[in-house]
Amino acid sequence: MIRKRIIISLWLIILVVLVGCSSENNDVQLNTIVYGLTLEPSGIDPHIYQSAELGIVLRSVYDTLVYRDPETLEIIPGLATSWVLSDDGLSYTFSLREGVTFHDGTPFNAQAVGANLDRIVDPETASQRAKFMLGPYVGYEVIDEYTIRIDLSQSYIPLLDAFSQVYLSIASPTAFNEYSRNRYQFFQVGTGPFRFVEYVPNDRIVIRRWEDYTWGPTFYDLPVDNSVEEIIFRFFDDEATRLLAIESGDVNVMGELPPTDARALGGNSQVQLLPVDVPGQPLQFMFNTQQFPTDNPIVRQALIIATNRNAIVDTVFQGFSSVAWGPLSEGSLFYNRQMVGVYEHNAQQARELLAAQGFVDGDGNGFLDAPNGDVEIVLIVPPWGRVPQVVQLLQDQWRDVGIRVQLDQVPNFNLLREAVDAGEYNLVSFDTPGIDPALLNDYFITSGVRNWMGYSNPELDAILQEAVVIADDSQRRLLYLEAQRLIMNNALILPIREYRNLNATDSTIEDLQFDAYGWFPILNNVRLTTSG
Amino acid sequence: MGQFMIRNVISVLITLWFAVTVTFFMLRVLPGDAISAQLIQAGATEAEIIGQRDALGLNQPIIQQYVDYMIRLIQGDMGDSLTVGLPVRLMIQQQISPTIFLACTTMIVAIIWGVLLGIGAVSEATFIRRVCQLIVNLAISTPIYWTGTLLIIIFAVELRWFPITGNGNAKSLILPVSLLSFHVSGAIARIVQINLNEIKRASYILVAHAKGLTAQYILYRHIFRVALLPIISVIALQYGFLLSGTVITETLFSRPGLGSLLLSATQNQDYPLVQGLVVLTATLYIITNLIAEFLQKIADPRL
């Protein structure tokens, strides 16, 4: 009896082992690479979600109406061959490319674009980003099979910029109508150079080259023999394994290396470091102008001056990034170069500024006194962007001028919002990447959804609102230069460093380039080295 | 036997119910949820958020939600994940096989290693005893993510013998299984060692010695049989360790699986997914214990 049971269990064990050992095999030999991402299980529908990681994959599955040339930053044709802005600025008419089909055979035309717009603005979709990129969108009209007019309630110049981004990708209406809002992300269909094969949350995303692709933008090369044909994306949450995974040959490309590991890479000839600037807002902290003591602009200035940003960049970012001085990074449009050097580090000056505002250390405990106890600054610290490391230096640098820092660590965006809504903070870290400075509006206009500074300034509101209405670039430039100056004059933010994504490739990869937005690789042009 | 079964089924169901209930209310104490977070990110108004939460039944009184959840659970419906939107059951199905496979392989390897190490640690030969003791001590005292990192650096990066990641092929399993089983085997070996030491001193073994039986024979015939019991129970106890160990192992080796799913689901406050995972882990825990109990009965009919 007992023996029989033992034999049966032994058989079961052997069976389990055998089943597990049988490995999957591919019939066709493809040029396959493995690409390491930092994505944790989350949604990857570009119309719904807002992560930059989803774009790394989907930029090559979809086309957009227009593209931004990575060299000149000009808007160039994509699925739309040309476009006309009406004189009153209230409508854009796009002429669409003919002969394009989605990967599922659905023809691409004006109705398809319309269906995409309908999906994005549908409240059921609950779009986190795409909907807001459309600005004052009111609707569209299909003029003919290959012409569509998009109507706005007021002039909105950044619309073309929006249509060049992956979040406004054109997806196959057949596909997204077939699946529910949540299911579509697993069966995505676009017109891009790669087709979507599968997404297993927590495990992998696979895309494969679409042989019939002929309608790419000018900077897409034609495929050759050694062009990459299949890309398997894998996820590496633990940053300590990222460098190890590329050194061991587990992946061929790895994004977001920790800066110390990128520094250590110098001696490795097998692995190349590929730093890419990401335009948009720098890593920044927003001052809460409604909370003591950061309601005082001089205190805010003193805190910026007390911050040694060079030290932060040199240690936390190992010198790979440059110090940020204003609300925009150098790669963004209309960047104000005059901001460089404002509020340069000077601990003594910071102490004097604080003393002039009546903050002194009367009880000699090393910290400045407030009406009740010591002056204390509360920082909301999210886990991303290496903010947890940055704040450790801030804490010590500000202690130096007599400011006590209290850290409020939040594990995710949800709890960051809870903390912001509670209002008991002095600084919170958040920022958005992008090329057109229209992204500043969400933050610095009184009614902006990310106005976590609680700041209201009619002058700044007027400038930012005007800057998205005027078509003339030189006028926009003047407005944004002034906006950046105003923001820094009022010391609304503490900019830390400009974003630079540290990617690495191994020796099998040739020609990995990134698009104008810095986050997204041009996978179409990636080739394998032809040594083998 | 029949009575044994009925009693077990009832106690299993009560245990499950209790675990699910505690989890349900524990999660509801947290502020916010994944849906509100997504909608806030989408810049939705207060009214839209309330509307969406209404549609998902999240605004009902908590008792009502609880009753609804239990009714659906009994029908086998665990709801949809709030972050990814897939049915929880499907998500668990996608992730269960890598974890089960990792856990089972680990257990088999760990039992073999643990028993060998435990026997080695009571060996008459000083050298073997010392080496085994050292390994056992390391296994129970070093944090798993630390040994894991060393393992990756030595075997995947420097020697390039095994890959770090990958799922499905046997080679990618070697490092994670070695890591987990190393730590589990320490605990098993310690119990084996303690029991063997006790039994060695026990009177009936002395009698066996006196009868002139060989050391080998004594060890296998008597000692091992009796030492089996506590080993079985420690294996059931190691289940909890195995689960938290898989969370870390899956993160270290970037493997998919239930451990990393539980981690991200809890952090994202994805209630239905966390609850589904608790139902599953609780069931597995109870089954493991039942099997252990059953094996104990076979090994020692006196119980």
Place this chain on the structure above:
Amino acid sequence: MKVKVAFLFLVILVMVVIFAPIFLNNDPFSTNPEISLSAPSTQHLLGTDLFGRDNLSRFLSGGRTTLGMAVLSTSFAGVVGLTVSFLPLLFGKWSEALLVIVMSGLLAIPGIMVALVMITLLGQGIYQVAFAVGLSQIAPTIQICRATRLQVQASDYILASRALGASSVRIAFFHVFPNMLPMFLGYLGLVMSYSIFNSAALSFLGIGVPVGTPDWGILLAEGRTLFSVAPWMSIFPGVAISCTVLAVNSVFDTLAALT
């Protein structure tokens, strides 16, 4: 012999951790980017970390945090576990059944989830982590305590005093309780080492004690991410955790055998 070494180690460790920071010149929080990640030297015996903070002083004050948290969560789990497992003796049979249900239900909930939820709820802090780690150890502690109690209750000695007509409360407090202590103490050692492990594991997952707090778990996790540039950083906290766990186990085992 071995136990003496372990005991001595623990005593020295506690003394060093309590008194050494008083004599140290280096502030564990003082940063100096100029000397970021410098190797061990006479000035900084264990080198410096990414921000140029002195590793030795961080290691020593980290001992305070780690050991303090371990003691806190162990006593929390121990007191609650012992008390709860003891209750059925005073309240009779139905409470025993209730205890079994509660106990097995709690055991079935993954401890790591309990800790995660608690920290999300309470925020990241030393006391919060100690509480969360202790909470996740309560169910196993109840289980062990109950098993011990049943064993003691079944012993000839207790059966004899029951036969002699001693009241159940008297038996509970004067006979069962003292006899449960040895095994309980031995198990506490195990809980303590689990506490050290688990709070270190939480640090690894990024949800342990607040960033910047000197703590062995955090130091080890930080050192691990810097392994390629500064391998010396993780060695001391790693060795310290291992030795402490071994010593605690050994001492508590002996304590259990003695009483």
